Amino acid sequence: MTATAERARPGVLRIGRVVALPVHRGYLLAALAVVVLLLGASVATLTLGRLGIPLGELPGALVGGAEGSDAFVLERLRGPRLVVAIGTGAALGLSGALFQSVTRNPLGSPDVIGLGAGAGAGAAVFALLLPGTLPVWLGALAGAALAMGLVYFATGTGFRNPGRLIVAGLGVAAMAFAFTEYVVYVMERDRASVLMAYVNGSLSARDWDHAATIWLVLAVVVPLAALLGRRLDASEMGDELAAGLGADPTRTRVFAVTLSVVLSAGAVSVAGPIAFVALTAPQIARRLTGGTGAHQALAALVGALLLVLADLAAQQAPWSDGLPVGIYTMAIGGVYLGYLLVREWRRGRL
Template sequence: MTTRQDAVRTVSPRKVLRAGRRVALPVRRASVLTALVLLTLLAAGAVATLSLGRLGVALADLPGALAGGAEGKDAFVLERLRGPRLTVAVGTGAALGLSGALFQSVTRNPLGSPDVIGLASGAGAGAAIAALLFPGTVPVAVGALFGAAAAMVLVYVSTGTGFRNPARLVIAGIGVAAIGTAITQYVVYAMERDRAAVLTAYVNGSLSARSWTDATTIWLVLFAVAPPAALLSRRLDIGEMGDDIADALGARPRSTKTVAVVLAIVLSAGAVSVAGPIAFVALTAPQIARRLTRLAGPHLALSALTGALLLVLADLCAQQLTFFDNLPVGVYTMAVGGVYLGRLLIREWRRGVL
């Protein structure tokens, strides 16, 4: 029989850095090393984004340009073209990775993500309706936010238990996702060719023509949600052992799940508002982070870093692989995510889970 002391030792194989009496940050060496590697790769991806291609800033001039000495073409690239786009990519990827980690921790299911529970499809449907019924009046991003909110309300009502039951949450989300996809496809079919092409790029997820306003939006969402998510991390960690043990340890699993899902929805909605419904980053980033460390736990910070790296690399491909004619970044994440999802399903089937 597992005692309270045994359970605490099970979830506490980490050193703790303390700042005063109230702040205590659990640290694992594997997590720190993984974070450093991810940060290094992210920095390399950022440098490549700013320097590669015909419009790129020369590597020798990049430090000075970033320090405020950019002029002419370099200033245009950093201030109007690639600077905002890179900043949005990092923030959006981090938001999606963190959102996916929260969802998967709550559902204790590697398939748990905003993609699965219908948020992305609802956002796409909302964007499509705004573009079809209110062209030039309601911005597509606003329509996407309303669509995402409507999808989550529908999922909340459909489960009968709100966000507390992970199994019902996923099942209801799949149904809502199907409805949202059907609406989007109908609108694309019904719209004029030129407008449909623009909408298609958005609903696949795009970082083209991003502005500093978009960057500010997603980073404000991150700064608002990251602290409560960090405070929730310990309870989510304990929840990995099951609701009964978590309840015995005072982790309040029901309220923890509800708060975690709400935070994940806010993160996903923020990402959708600036870049459209980019698929599979929220699904794959937490699993990659988990496999890099091979440790149990939600890995919130590492999932955010992994999501940022995935999206920056995908956007780098979208900008530099010219033979694909500047495809939306969401097409690349769907390709990677589709391969990953297939591998995950095969693995779960072999384990007898499916």
Template sequence: MTESRTMVRTAAPRGHLTLGRTVAVPVRRRSVVIALVTAVLTVAAAVATLSLGRLGIPLPDLADAVTGGARGTDAFVLERLRGPRLTVAVGTGAALGLSGALFQSVTRNPLGSPDVIGLGAGAGAGAAVVALLLPGTVPVPLGALTGAVLAMALVYVSTGSGFRNPGRLVVAGIGVAAIATAVTQYVVYAVERDKAAVLTAYLNGSLAARSWGHAGTIWLVLLLVAPCAALIARRLDIAEMGDEIAGGLGAEPRTTKTTAVVLSIVLSAGAVSVSGPIAFIALTAPQIARRLTRGSGPHLLLATLMGALLLVLADLCAQQLPLFENLPVGIYTLAIGGAYLGYLLIREWRRGVL
């Protein structure tokens, strides 16, 4: 009975996206509709980001400003303040959403995300060491990226099997995250409190004072990794049936899983390098995408769009809510993720899984 219900729930009307005369990609109509709605909501949130507030660009002038006609204050807001920040938010959210979808597909765990394997904690430790022990010598984003890479290298070695075994990966990641957190706490404790204050926003995840250089970095990572993720999307879909079935269908589950984890880490590291360790986007975006479509598979495109929407909305709140104005955006994503995690735990408990 359970299997039949699952089959009915995951089945969905499929159409085909035709590319030329030889390629026909199967797509679910429901997924396409939800993806379009998500994209429209993201555009609406982006318009609100640029137009609301004391320095906002008036709606009648916004189209002209975006197409190159901005002058005076509008030009400053678009080119220096909100334009780069918005572009980084969209790119970072998209990268985190795609990263989480890849990781959750490999682990087959709704609570899985790159944060679980210590990437965010490693980035925080690297940022702390650079900002507080080596001030002015190395940029903080480079320190964060170095910390993330070292944490992943330690996880890779600790598992004894690289990134192929999801269970070992999570266990090793928890241990590495604990070590990295200890390093961060020690560094913060060892220096003067006023020096440690400059690190607080970065450790929480922040989009303040972003530049077009940051935007170029995250979008370059996306442009390089997204096509690779698209190439393995079908194999990931098959791999969710189990290693034996996937191997019989030629999906090469071990290679597929390793590739997906590496791509997930690259995306997360790119996001961390421009905005710090923003929590829970990688966890919640793929889950929301999967539940909205009511289908099987990782839903990479929709998870990417959902990640962008969630982070743009969180940043809009960070800029415009008067009571919590100018808080790091990571605090808002923690609130979103914490609420969703609570819902997820209650749901799993009611189903008897926990």
């Protein structure tokens, strides 16, 4: 009993007199485990398969000694793809954590309520319909913002009521997907793979420009999300309690949704609307931390892990043959939704 009590209490990280942050051992262990798994999956991504860099040569190749086909695989083929996958997964995980905090509902997630779909439609317009008028990422941002605007007004009560939000969001998501498919159909009649990339999301043939885009987005948003984290924790307990604690719930919501939109747009502009990472990653992170707070950072790590694993399957599974990664994340999401359903049913809430 005392042992558990001791373990549940945080240690404190101090830097001089200025900084004092509580650090939970369980949280650190969970984060460490996810990082180790992520490293393992990354090594597997670079080494497995016909073109894989042999494990023994990987350390040398990474510090700059890659030659011949290894150099091509590392610098052109799998290296950028892996870096994009990690960044995109992290962006999706963080985006989902922010949005789920705002909506207080696992389904109030960017991929369910049309944020990703809106970004995808925006990207499709400016990549296919009007190429060259706007950068694709700006198009994605405009699409995501427009989709959220529609959802916001369609609910009639803003983002406060999760039930209305999900219904309105599903409608907006369906319209955005239909629009994307229309654009792709009109422009690229005979290229099914393009449609797949815009509707499901794909990580094939990514280059360092994609990597730079998504990591730049993370570099800007992550510090801001860290500033917002504790206020979000307070607003999770309801608007009235948050206001009583001195954390303005309306402002918190606006900031969190804005950051979430930017992250989603960034992710979509480099990889298309990859489904369900934003929904599942924060939920797994919560299970791992037991509500000690700061689960946003862990959600980003878990998101990166999920996407790298899904992309590993997309590249190496024997039946795969070029299936886009989005199909695998959709499968993960389906399994997770099933689990959620069973859990709620057991608790008698359904």
